[in-house]
Amino acid sequence: MARMSPEINAGSMADIAFLLLIFFLVTTTMDVDTGINRMLPPPIDPNAPEPPPVRERNVFVVLVDAQDRLLVEGEPGTIERLRGQAKHFLQNPDNDPTLPVKETIEIEHIGEFERSMGVISLQNDRGTSYEMYISVQNELAAAVREVRDEVSRQYFGRAFGELTDEELVEAVRRAVPMRISEAEPKDIGGRRR
Numbered sequence: 001m002a003r004m005s006p007e008i009n010a011g012s013m014a015d016i017a018f019l020l021l022i023f024f025l026v027t028t029t030m031d032v033d034t035g036i037n038r039m040l041p042p043p044i045d046p047n048a049p050e051p052p053p054v055r056e057r058n059v060f061v062v063l064v065d066a067q068d069r070l071l072v073e074g075e076p077g078t079i080e081r082l083r084g085q086a087k088h089f090l091q092n093p094d095n096d097p098t099l100p101v102k103e104t105i106e107i108e109h110i111g112e113f114e115r116s117m118g119v120i121s122l123q124n125d126r127g128t129s130y131e132m133y134i135s136v137q138n139e140l141a142a143a144v145r146e147v148r149d150e151v152s153r154q155y156f157g158r159a160f161g162e163l164t165d166e167e168l169v170e171a172v173r174r175a176v177p178m179r180i181s182e183a184e185p186k187d188i189g190g191r192r193r
Contacts, residue, residue, distance in 0.1 A: 058100045060089040060120045064136055066127030066187075079135050086143035090118050090176070109171040110155050116176075123183040140180055148176045 062082070063071040070077040072085055092099040100118030107113050120140055124133055145160065152160040152172045163169045 055101065055117075057098055058117045058119055060086060060100075060118060062086075062120065062122050062136060062140070064122075064124040064128045064132055066125040068129050068132040070136070079139060082136065082139040083143045083146070086120060086140055087147055089120075090116050090143065090147050092116060092118070105174075107171050107174050109168055110151075110175060113175050115174075119179045119181055121181045121183065124185050125187060126185045127187075128185070141178070144176060144178050144180070148172050151175050 061071075061073055062077075065071070070079065070082065072082060077085070089099055092102060095102070100116045102114040102116055104112055104114050120143075122136065122140065124136075148160040152158060152163060152168075155171075156163060156168055160169070160172055163172070
């Protein structure tokens with residue numbers, strides 16, 4: 001009579017494989033966060049008084065239409081020139097009366113500083129492509145970062161991103177605030193076909 005070979009119980013093997021699968025699913029992380037890293041302003045207090053009107057010379061208007069055409073201060077513009085135009089607007093190096101007013105404020109660790117009152121106003125059409133919207137956002141934020149770098153190098157000898165002392169970081173932020181105002185998308189014109 002032939003001998004029966006002993007069988008291996010595979011039920012416990014399936015349990016072990018299932019537990020390993022669960023372990024790897026629980027311990028594995030996946031970075032899927034995307035978007036624009038921007039701090040939003042606090043909600044508006046309904047009891048707060050009306051803010052004072054902003055002078056027209058203090059506003060740098062950037063429009064993007066549905067065909068992804070750029071209009072900078074009423075003139076056709078390009079992504080390549082946008083950063084330089086925004087920097088020039090914010091810095092107003094020659095105290096041009098058509099560019100933003102500068103106010104002299106006292107900033108700890110810097111002293112008296114002439115801060116631009118400039119605000120960048122970004123308006124886009126509902127049909128603007130996401131790629132163009134992000135490109136314009138990146139250029140405007142980069143303009144502010146470069147101005148902050150210049151101020152940081154002038155007063156602290158390092159780029160803004162290299163500052164480790166939170167008080168120095170806050171001083172540069174007060175000197176060059178991130179004032180980018182985004183209007184709600186609307187129909188500017190130039191519909192896509």
